[in-house]
Amino acid sequence: MRWLAGLFVILAGPAYAVTCDDVAFQDNSYTICTVDAETEDLRLFHSDNEGSIIGSFSNLDNTYPDKTLAFAMNAGMYHQDRAPVGLYQENGAQTSQIATSEGPGNFGLLPNGVLCLTDTSATVIESLNYVATDPTCRDANQSGPILVIDGDLHPRFLADGTSEYIRNGVGTSADGKTAIFAISNNAVNFYSFGTFFRDYLKTPNALYFDGKVSRLHAPQLNRSDFGFQLGPMIGVLE
Template sequence: MTRLKAAIAALFALIGTAEACRNIDHLGHSYTVCTAEDASSIGLWLDDDRGVIGEFFALEDMLAAQGKELRFAMNAGMYHEDRRAVGLYISEFKQKAPIVTRAGPGNFGLLPNGVFCVSGGKARVIESRAFAANPPKCRIATQSGPMLVINGKLHPRFLPDSTSRKRRNGVGVDRAGRTHFAISNGFVRFHDFATLFRDVLDSPNALFLDGSISRLHAPELGRSDGGSRMGPIIGQVRARD
C-alpha cells in the first residue's frame, strides 16, 4: 500500500468515529477537516430577526434557543461590506441572492466557479453555469469561486509553483456522499489545497469558499477562531442532549 493510500485509509477510518473534525497533514501542510455524513444536518445562516448573525457564538445562542447544537461551522463564501452574499444564496428553500455566471475580478470571478447545494437530502458541488442551466431545488445553497476540483481535475489556473499562499477554506463531496469542509491551518497554494480534496478527500468536485478571513468553529477540538464579523456561515447541527 502506498503512503497516499495508507493516508486515505486512515482518514476514512477517522470519519467513521464519533468525532466530526480532525487535523491532518498533506504535502507538508496542516489542515482541519470536518465531515458531515448526513447532508440534512448541514445548515446555512446569514441573519435572524435582529440582523446579520456574524459570529459563531451568536449562531450558537440562536440554535440553542431552538434546542439545537452547532457541531462545527465555518464562513460559507464571499460577501459584500454589508455581509450580503456575493453570489447565489438560498436558505431553507428561500433565495436571497441570485446566481452570478459572468467572469469577473478576484477569486469569485475566476471561472469556473460553483455552487454548494443540498437538495433532496444530498449534497453536491455544481459548476455555476451548469447549475444555472438546470437548477435543482436546493434547501440551502451558497456560491463561491473558484472551483477547486471539477470532475476530478484541478482548476486549470492553479499552478504547483505559485507564490500566492493564503489561509483557505472550502467544501467538497466525496464519492460516498459525505461532505468535507476543510480549512488550512497555515498559508497554502490553491494547487495544494485543491489536491487535498482530489487526492485525500476523494472529492471529484470541490469549491473554494474564501481565503485570509477563513475561520472555523470546532468545539470538539476546543477551537473557535476569532475575527471580524462574517457574512454567511455554514455548519452542522444536531439535537441537544
C-alpha cells in the same frame, strides 16, 4: 463492574455529530470535518428571524438555544455589508442571484461553483451547470473558484503560485452523501489546496470558500476561531 462501566461512560466523553481531525499532506497542515449529509442537519446561515446578520459562531450558537452547534465554518464571500456574493438561498428562499460572468478576484476566476444542500445531500455543482440543470436545493451558496471539478483541478491553478493564504472550502462525494470541510492551518496556494481535496480527500468536486477570513468552529477539537465578522456560514445543528 457497575462502577467500572460508569467510569467508562464518563471518560468516553460526548458523542459528536461531526468528525474533525488534524491531518498533514505535502508538508501542509489541515483541519478537516466530515459530515454525513444524509443524517445530519447541515445548513446555511446568514441572518436571524429579525433580519439581523448573525456574523459569528457564538451568535449562531445563541440563535438556536435549544440546539447544539456541532460544527460551523464561514461559507463563502460577502460584500462590505456582509451580503453574500453571487447566489444565496436559505430554506428555499433565494436572496441573491447567481453570477456566471468572469470578473475580478477569486470569485470571478471561472469556473466557480455552487454548494447545493437538500435534507439528505450536499453537492458541489459548477455554476453554468447549475443554471442549465436547475437542481432542487433547500440551501444554496455560490463561491469561487471551484477547486476540483469532476476529478480535475481548476485549469488556472499553478503549482508555483505565489498567492498563499489560510484557505477553507468543501468537497463532496460523488453520491452526495458526504461533505468534507477543510481549512489550512498554514498559508497555501490554490494548487496545493485543490490537490489536497483531489488527492487526499478524494472528493470529485470541491469548492473554495475564502481566504484570510477563514474560520472554523469545531467543539470536539476545542476550537472556535474568532476575528472578522462573517457573512454566510454553514453548520450542523444537533
